[in-house]
Amino acid sequence: MLSAVYSTLPRRFSPTIFNTARKMSTANGTKAPADRSALIPFSLRLKEGRALAQDVWSIFNAANLPSDCINLGQGYMNFAPPQWVKKAAEEALNDVGANHYSHPKGRPRLRQAIKNQYGSQFNRELNTETEILVTSGANEGMYSVLVAFLEEGDEVIMFEPFFDQYLPSVTFNGGKPVYVPLHPPAHSKEKQTGKDWTVDFDELRRAITHRTKIIIINTPHNPVGKVFTKSELEQIAALAEEFNLLVMADEVYDCLLYDDEEHVRFATLPGMWDRTVTVGSAGKSFAATGWRVGWLIGPESIIRPTLAATTRIVFCTNSPLQEAVAAGLEQANSHHFFETQTKEYEERRNVLIKAFDRLGAKYTLPQGSYFILLDISDIEWPEDYPFPDSVLGRGRDFKACWFIAMEVGVSSIPVSEFYCEEHTGIGEKFARFAFCKDIDTLKTAGNRLQGLKKFLVKDGAHQ
Numbered sequence: 001m002l003s004a005v006y007s008t009l010p011r012r013f014s015p016t017i018f019n020t021a022r023k024m025s026t027a028n029g030t031k032a033p034a035d036r037s038a039l040i041p042f043s044l045r046l047k048e049g050r051a052l053a054q055d056v057w058s059i060f061n062a063a064n065l066p067s068d069c070i071n072l073g074q075g076y077m078n079f080a081p082p083q084w085v086k087k088a089a090e091e092a093l094n095d096v097g098a099n100h101y102s103h104p105k106g107r108p109r110l111r112q113a114i115k116n117q118y119g120s121q122f123n124r125e126l127n128t129e130t131e132i133l134v135t136s137g138a139n140e141g142m143y144s145v146l147v148a149f150l151e152e153g154d155e156v157i158m159f160e161p162f163f164d165q166y167l168p169s170v171t172f173n174g175g176k177p178v179y180v181p182l183h184p185p186a187h188s189k190e191k192q193t194g195k196d197w198t199v200d201f202d203e204l205r206r207a208i209t210h211r212t213k214i215i216i217i218n219t220p221h222n223p224v225g226k227v228f229t230k231s232e233l234e235q236i237a238a239l240a241e242e243f244n245l246l247v248m249a250d251e252v253y254d255c256l257l258y259d260d261e262e263h264v265r266f267a268t269l270p271g272m273w274d275r276t277v278t279v280g281s282a283g284k285s286f287a288a289t290g291w292r293v294g295w296l297i298g299p300e301s302i303i304r305p306t307l308a309a310t311t312r313i314v315f316c317t318n319s320p321l322q323e324a325v326a327a328g329l330e331q332a333n334s335h336h337f338f339e340t341q342t343k344e345y346e347e348r349r350n351v352l353i354k355a356f357d358r359l360g361a362k363y364t365l366p367q368g369s370y371f372i373l374l375d376i377s378d379i380e381w382p383e384d385y386p387f388p389d390s391v392l393g394r395g396r397d398f399k400a401c402w403f404i405a406m407e408v409g410v411s412s413i414p415v416s417e418f419y420c421e422e423h424t425g426i427g428e429k430f431a432r433f434a435f436c437k438d439i440d441t442l443k444t445a446g447n448r449l450q451g452l453k454k455f456l457v458k459d460g461a462h463q
């Protein structure tokens, strides 16, 4: 069993290094120093959640790409949080109390600010003691929910493409991921939007077994930009009720919706409050992804066990930045912050879609979040193009993203990474471009992308 596992590990983790603690002899009989670089075998659970596989982030990383490559791959902003939120962070650093441990539930001021900002969206008076939990980013919050609720072998349904952290978070906690793909629009469809990516509800029903415990819903969706409709969410709600599922509603892009799209909070559907935990992120809301402040909102029956888990994982979230996020939420309305920010993101989105239109390439117009999926079926590269080993043997999208980065200097992320192996064929037709970048960067990227024109064939003719 172990050797089977090691044979699939990258060279760095090959079995030889596990046996080299013993002394080695050289040809002339002198003792070579023992290799002590990996004395202790690490846990095999790292293998389970693809945690050891070379991930896209390290392949499409600045170090491997041309030095002037524009990074539209990773989903973080190249601009800072608002000045008045940064000022609140500075003030907090100058306050003795705000430099020390916080309550594991989160600082009272932040919980109050979350209640004031979001209570009405949940149509209820949120209880700051029992229904709100501050976490170290949305990620740690979701991880803590899984620690709190999963038993060995419990199944967790996730829609593909999925946010890549879900997978190891589930498997590290003994859970089994079960994948249900969102089905993309037909390639022939001219104008494609997030809405055209659909759930096959029979397929979803068939994926549910007596071991299914949790379903994760991400709306607005990364990377599709889909905003789930009320009717879609109602159908999921009916299944959650029928099979008694916990619903993890990952709504971290809840403030980024375009074209007057309506964000329906899953927890507000009839009967869903009691089985739903809603996930939020200050990183997304205030362009502060490195601050690692997020939150969970839900009934006491979900928040209390999750608090027990998060207390043992991080004990508490960093204090000064909780104060800054509290100030951000308190002052957001007076600064018209979320309305302005949405308009700015809409402009950023439009710069990139205009560039894709000029290019004559197909893409999914996002209704929310800050990603655009480019349909790469029509891009054709020379047969002898020199690709590195890291992208060979992966989906066609890995090659396409590499080619685009090398040829025109704009990096993107291959979408098959967000699918299980069985469904790679669905994802490999797309590359994800993030538009959480300033307008000038996006305009330059858009101009560079025109360089792909000569590599476009009509209607995926190579397939």
Ligand SMILES: Cc1ncc(COP(=O)(O)O)c(C=O)c1O
Binding pocket: 075, 136, 137, 138, 139, 140, 163, 218, 221, 222, 250, 252, 280, 281, 282, 283, 284, 289, 292, 293, 294
């Ligand atoms: C869908 C989704 N959920 C959660 C997160 C994680 O948010 P945070 O940075 O607050 O941990 C991300 C970040 O990219 C995301 O795209």
